[in-house]
Amino acid sequence: MRMSVNARQTALYELRRRIISGELQGGDKLRASHLAEDMVISRTPISEALLKLEAEGLLIGDKSGFTVRSFSVQEVFDAIDLRGLLEAAAAERAAEIGATEDHLQRLKDLLDEMDGILEDKNLDAYETLNETFHVAVLHASRSPILIEEAMRSYRLPFAGPSAFPIKETDHNRFHSSILTGQEHHRLIVEAIEARQSARVFSLMREHARVAHGNVEAALNARHATPQLALVKDA
Amino acid sequence: MRMSVNARQTALYELRRRIISGELQGGDKLRASHLAEDMVISRTPISEALLKLEAEGLLIGDKSGFTVRSFSVQEVFDAIDLRGLLEAAAAERAAEIGATEDHLQRLKDLLDEMDGILEDKNLDAYETLNETFHVAVLHASRSPILIEEAMRSYRLPFAGPSAFPIKETDHNRFHSSILTGQEHHRLIVEAIEARQSARVFSLMREHARVAHGNVEAALNARHATPQLALVKDA
DNA sequence: AAGTCAATATTTGCATGCAAAATAGATATT
DNA sequence: AATATCTATTTTGCATGCAAATATTGACTT
Numbered sequence A, B: 001m002r003m004s005v006n007a008r009q010t011a012l013y014e015l016r017r018r019i020i021s022g023e024l025q026g027g028d029k030l031r032a033s034h035l036a037e038d039m040v041i042s043r044t045p046i047s048e049a050l051l052k053l054e055a056e057g058l059l060i061g062d063k064s065g066f067t068v069r070s071f072s073v074q075e076v077f078d079a080i081d082l083r084g085l086l087e088a089a090a091a092e093r094a095a096e097i098g099a100t101e102d103h104l105q106r107l108k109d110l111l112d113e114m115d116g117i118l119e120d121k122n123l124d125a126y127e128t129l130n131e132t133f134h135v136a137v138l139h140a141s142r143s144p145i146l147i148e149e150a151m152r153s154y155r156l157p158f159a160g161p162s163a164f165p166i167k168e169t170d171h172n173r174f175h176s177s178i179l180t181g182q183e184h185h186r187l188i189v190e191a192i193e194a195r196q197s198a199r200v201f202s203l204m205r206e207h208a209r210v211a212h213g214n215v216e217a218a219l220n221a222r223h224a225t226p227q228l229a230l231v232k233d234a
Numbered sequence C: 001a002a003g004t005c006a007a008t009a010t011t012t013g014c015a016t017g018c019a020a021a022a023t024a025g026a027t028a029t030t
Numbered sequence D: 001a002a003t004a005t006c007t008a009t010t011t012t013g014c015a016t017g018c019a020a021a022t023a024t025t026g027a028c029t030t
Helices: A007-020 A032-039 A043-056 A073-097 A101-119 A123-140 A144-152 A171-193 A197-208 A210-221 B007-020 B032-039 B043-056 B073-097 B101-119 B123-140 B144-152 B171-193 B197-208 B210-221
Strands: A059-061 A066-068 B059-061 B066-068
Touching (some): A007 A032, A043 A059, A043 A066, A073 A123, A073 B073, A073 B144, A123 A171, A197 A210, B007 B032, B007 B043, B032 B043, B043 B059, B073 B171, B073 B197, B073 B210, B101 B171, B123 B171, B171 B210
C-alpha cells in the first residue's frame, strides 16, 4: 500500500487519490485511525494530510472528524468559471505588460504541437498538452500571485483545464470540444501578442465555459466518470 | 503565552499573529522545536499550524523547514487586485441572478450604518464595517465557491478590504480614501439592484484599487505599519 | 416507535521518544 | 581566504501512549 518513500507523501497522495477516484464517496466520514492502519503508517502524517486536503477544499472538517465534500452541479460550474476568471486575469495581464519573446514563442510552439497531435487523433496526449498550454498562459502574466491562485483552482478534479469528463462516454463530443478549444487557443495567443487585454480577458473566460457542456453531457450519460465522483445528484 | 483553550488554536493563531505583526520577519526560518518550547505546547500542533499557514500563503515550506514569506510591492498590488477580481465576480453574479430582498436590504442597512459612522468620524468602526459590507456583497452571489475563494484572498494582511495601512500615518488620506470608498459602495449596491452585472463588475474591481494608493503612501512614509511588515523593500 | 440516559467502545488531541536528516562548528587542505 | 572533511549538535519525521472527547450500543421509559 505504501506508495512513496515517506509517510507524509503516502498519506497525502493516497488519500487524495481515494477521494478523487470515487473510492471514497462524498459525505463519507474519515477516521484517521482507520486510514492509518489501512496505509500502514501512523496517525501523525494522516492528520497532516487531512488538514492539507481540507485547505484544498476536498474535505470538510467539522469539529471532530473530516468528511468528504460533495459538490452540487452549480458548484462544479462555479469552480470551472472561477478557473476561467483567474486564467482570464492572467491572460489580461500578459497582454497588458506584453508577453516576453520567450513566453510568446512557447505558446506558439505549444499551439503547433497540439495541432500535430490533433492530426494524429492522439486525443489522450492532447489532454496533457492542453493543461501545459494553460499553465504557459499563466506564466506569461509573470505574476506569482495570479499563477499560484489559478493553479490552486485546478485542484478540484472537475475544474482543471485537463478535465474532460466525457472523454470515455462521448468520443464525438470530446473531439469536437477539443476542436473548438484549439480554435480559442489560437485567438488567445493572437490577442496576447496584439496586446488586446480586454479581448483576451473575454476570450479566456469564455474558453473555460466549453467545459460546462461537457459536464452536463457526462452527467446525463450517467456513466461513472471518476472526475465527477464528488458531484451529488440533485 | 497560551491564548486559547486548545493547543491547536494556540499554535495557529499565535503563529499567524507573530507573522502578521512583523514580530517574525520575512525570510525568517521557523524551528518547530523552538516555537513549541516558546508557546509551551508540543511540536505536534505547531507542525499542523505550519502546514496550514503554508497553505494560506504566509509561509514557504522548502524541504526541511518553513520560512516566512515576503512579498514584493508588485505582489502586494497583485494580491489586492486578485481580491478585487474575486469580489467583482461575486458582485457580477449577484446582479445576474438578482440579489434576494434580504441580501439587498442588508447591503442598504450597512450603507446607512456606515454613513452614520462617518458623520461621527468614528473611523475605527468603519474599518470593521467595511469588511462586513464586502462580505455581504460576496454572500449576495449565493455562490459558496466564490465566497470561499474571495474570503481566502483576504488572508494576506495587506490584501483584505479592511487593510488600511495608512490609518496611523496619514489621517487625511485615510479619511478621504474612506469617503471615496463609501461613494463606490453606494454605486455598487445601486448596480446590483439594477441588475447591471457588467457595470458592477467594473465598479467592484476598480474599488479595490483604492488600496493601491494607500499602500504606496504607507511605504513612502516608511512608518513601520504592521500590515506591511512582510513587504520586502526593493 | 421514539426519546432518554448510562455504560462501553472508538477516536481524537497532544505530548513525547527515538532514529534519521539537516545544520553548524571545528579542523585540516588547497 | 576559500573549500573541503569530519564531528557534534540541533531539528525533524513519525510512531506511540494516554487522557479526554465523541460516538455507539442497549436497556429503560413514555
